[in-house]
Amino acid sequence: MDGGSNVEAWRGAVSPAARYAESGGASLTWENLTAVLPGGGGRATKKLVQGLYGYAVPGRVVAIMGPSGSGKSTLLDSLSGRLARNVVLTGKVLLNGKKRRLDYGVVAYVTQENILLGTLTVRETLTYSALLRLPSSMRKSEVRRIVDDTLDEMGLRECADRHIGTWNLRGISGGEKKRLSIALEILTRPRLLFLDEPTSGLDSAAAFSVVQTLRQLAVDGGRTIVSSVHQPSSEVFALFDDLCLLSSGECVYFGDAKLATQFFAETGFACPSRRNPSDHFLRCVNSDFDDVAATMKGSMKLRAEAELDPLLNYSTTEIRERLVEKYRISDYAMMVRNTIHEITKIEGVVEEVIRGSEASWFKQLRTLTSRSFTNMSRDLNYYWLRIIIYIVMAFCLGTIYYDVGTSYTAIQARASCGGFVSGFMTFMSIGGFPSFIEEMKVFTLERQNGHYGVAAYIISNFLSSMPFLLTVSWASASITYWMVKFRPGFSYFAFFALNLYGGVSVIESLMMIISALVPNFLMGLILGAGVIGIMMLTSGFFRLLPELPKIFWRYPVSYIVYGSWGLKGGYKNDLIGLEFEPMMPGQPKLKGEYIITEMMGLSLNHSKWLDLAMIFVLLFAYRVTFFVVLKVKEAAAPYIRVAYTRFTVKRLERRASFRKTLAMTSLSKRHSQPHPMAIQEGLNSPMPY
């Protein structure tokens, strides 16, 4: 309760907040801000936030508080320019007195989720991010210095060399993860930082450390920080400078956080002494409590405990209305407007536009490849588990077809061995699915922040996975090749291994495409398995190519699946030049060429190397498709979001539940609880072990 308890004294003089603004940096003001979700299709127009005034000045932390559904996220999104397209925003948002586009990449925005690659250490995460975004001209030592400074600034020095942690690897704590997410955003030294509920999910000490760090950033760096916050503890609340309290989209209080208790007391809702002020404020304006009280009265005998809570005498709706009304005509509101006026008068330096990334394309590619490779080599699930399974399978195959020979039945055996290798072995690529999806999440986030381009990502992914896929195919090819005793000769072996590599890479690309398209793991699994199954069916093993129905299956499907090319090449590689025992003894020996043309129905017009080349052409085509899919997805995303919002609103309107009054809560997707099956948690088996 320090200083300035007398509001009157501030009249006329330059308000303290404006004095902060004079120090330079980024000052953000907003006036009469109203966000509306337009109606249509028989729906009423919804006001998300209404007539808000406020400011954020360098050196101070603004906390946006309010019950769920009060418009916290809408306000934060409007200020940071991330509002959904279908929401209409009116009013002025000024940066240093000027209207600016605060779009992606211009301001730093820390999302609620920590989307990080779990296998990297804290320092690596920061370094890679720095290399991706800082100008390429910067020397290595400079980058290292910036990373070290950031580590110090965020208090991450102690855990700098520890892993972030994946589902099977215990890593840094939640508070440290959050601080790392903030560190990633302040790498490029933005003057303006937005945070979406940085403390939720953290325990009191961790939350305290995060907010304390934010405060340090504000004070030491002269940064402007705006953060929405959900139920802060007493210690955390004491760290905020300015408070913006919202309820159902209206402003209940804006101003110095220390003066808020005074305002509540003046209005007649003094905070009891043994109570956290922020808890008290939320209690006063959270209309959910009305519903709680109503439900409880209906269902339980309150046993004369009403006096327990004096606020139960009023409905929160009444309290809220009184507070909003009182605030509108109070000195606090007037002071805010004065301050906004003063701030807009100050000629500030206009913030330089921070582009998403200043690194050159090649630098991005190099960094991404290196990061992706590190991730793959450390994630057990990504490739190592599969390599083991591949080797085991190769041994099984090798023993079953051991020394296949040149008898009559060996013809069929050689063919089916080839079919199994190219069919089933590639099938196991499904195992990498969870890791793909995890990586896609990181990509989506970084892409949104403009850290790098789609092409750089796709090429880097291809390059970094190459060594693993080569290992996989080389290992299983050599085991199978030598055990089964396919046609001897190094070039034959090389062809066999390359053929397998091509096949596995193609399937891998296909899986990437699917993981970009499906919403979750389950769908990906089923869809992936279905597509691979159909590919196998048309590859010429289960049904010989000439017998495939001409329409659709033969042209074009059999040409766009890698399997047909792989099998053709494989048969030619193995059979040409060999001679087999005839079906009946005494008949002439069967030549490989005869088998291929007559029994398999394949032509010998082009060489096996052309078939191999076709696989690589397909690989290229699939990667291009992946690129197109990502691009289209990006372009279409806003429209999908609009449709989703419409759908959600419609659905919520029909719902009968005590939270129905807060229909707009769920407009922001970020509050929807991720389903456990989504990605990581579902990976843990339900059984105790």
Next chain:
Amino acid sequence: MRKGGAAVGAAMVGREAAVAAVAAELEDSAGKAAGAAAPALSPLSETLWRDRAAAGGVLLGDVSARLAWRDLAVTVALGTGDTQAVLQGLTGHAEPGTITALMGPSGSGKSTLLDALAGRLAANAFLSGTVLLNGRKANLSFGAAAYVTQDDNLIGTLTVRETISYSARLRLPDKMPWEEKQALVEGTIIEMGLQDCADTVVGNWHLRGISGGEKRRVSIALEILMRPRLLFLDEPTSGLDSASAFFVTQTLRGLARDGRTVIASVHQPSSEVFTLFDCLYLLSGGKTVYFGKASEACEFFAQAGFPCPPMRNPSDHFLRCINSDFDKVKATLKGSMKTRFERSDDPLEKITTSEAMRRLINYYQHSQYHINAQQKVDEMARVKGTVLDSGGSQASFAMQAFTLTKRSFINMSRDFGYYWLRLIIYIVVTLCIGTIYLNVGTGYSSILARGACASFVFGFVTFMSIGGFPSFVEDMKVFQRERLNGHYGVLAFVISNTLSAMPFLILITFVSGTLCYFMVRLHPGFMHYLFFVLALYASVTVVESLMMAIASVIPNFLMGIIIGAGIQGIFMLVSGYFRLPHDIPKPFWRYPMSYISFHYWALQGQYQNDLKGLVFDNQDDELPKIPGEYILENVFQIDVNRSKWLDLAVLFSMIVIYRLLFFVMIKISEDVTPWVRGYIARRRVQNRRQRKVELAARSPSLRGYVVDVASLPADHP
């Protein structure tokens, strides 16, 4: 109420009487309590208990639960063989009609204490000291007390009312008329304030359902259905917003006021929530910081020299005083930043949290609160009260199996990902197969095509069953929770799962089998068609059962899928299509692998089914036609002497075997594994003790579970 209990207790001291005498005494006192002491049972609970007594002839007595614990200590054996004292010398009690909050920073042992009291400690944790329920040594595992876990494992496709009423049918006695059960369900819904969302689905990954607070209340509702007198809750408010948290706690308080004993571990309650607790057990580093009335805690802290500043939530203040993580936060911030902390008037700024913690623990040891608690516990130990019966299921096995089957069926029919999605994919894949092998005919080339078609259908189509794995895992989570609470047996689960999946599997295989059969025009004739569809059904079911058995052994979801795929791949390899049966290497692969492989039996049967009796063209028209029997023997190398129906029978017996395996696996993981783990932990500890004990390196994480021993006072017991 408490006074009455004490009086009865005094009257009974030293009376080592027969059960009947005690029962009479208790009945007497219960009658008095119900008549005189006002806040006894809610009307609902009361009726239930009276009915229960009347119906079952169970002795009606003082059914309240008085829980006391003395000198409780828990030691955990770490993987390295070190031991770690998680709890030390805790004494406390919980009485009917009150709600006790266990509070403390993360890693202070509050969950361990809750687990210790509820008898749910992990196998590698060793408990010493006594836990007394109504003066007797308590055995609370598997259902005797209700325990609400932190995560709500509910079936997402059921509505709230359905969830509760299925649970009622699973556990309430068969004898109870349905109307009464229904009344009880409705009563519970009202008691938990779930009326408004009673007909809303709980929600899963594609269904939007009830809110988090509502889910939590449904979880609690499920546990109070059997009207337990003792209720444990692990962090019932975490993850909820303030209104929901308040509502949940208010509900708990209502439940307590009905004469129940409620113990909940709580993490950072808000001011409103904190005021709802009666008793507070404050833990730090496994030691008691405070035990007593929640309302007197502020006074205690003030006496100890740490008064709660104004405008501060008392619980925030307590946690601030005893959370040693704050020391680390301060150290980190000081090390890396320039500015100092403000608010120098705070006593906590001058000393470290560990120092404050030490002072508080010492102060408590010599305070009146501690002495009071000990006296009370002694008193409670002397009174031997009723033995509470188990809260586990009272429904018959048949009822359990029936209800579970029904519930599981409804879940499967509503969950899009369980079978419907697969049905679509199956139809798409079989349509592809159908068009590719369309009207296969009896030409020379169709011999191989028919073989390949059968192999693909039985190999890859069954393979798609792995798509149901995620949904199955969800099911298992629910099973795990209900099993731990003793709702039903493993056998009932296995049977119900088999039965409820059957219609869907029949539907899927019937539809796709029919499509495939008629498009490809396999061997005409109804029996041939029936065999094909049945064989497909059996194969798909075997795969499902195999995946279930794998799920119960492999601890990880992804590994389950990969290993399942690997096993199926090997089975396929030895099925006789990829390598002809006679060519498969004899040791291992032919005997026994190909006989274990279900693909082998399916293919043997299907080849006979399809080819026997057909005549195929030869390569040239001049050459004689080839009978199917010849092909079977010479091309596919199939034993034509064995009937195809025998092959089918083998497939069906495999279903039974795999289901049995699944049952055995669950039993093993339930009974044997904990025993083995406990045994290993004990051995490790013994070995370690013989050598010189060395402290394990600890993670400097803020949320590290392991307590920093060095920061604790050395002089403390």
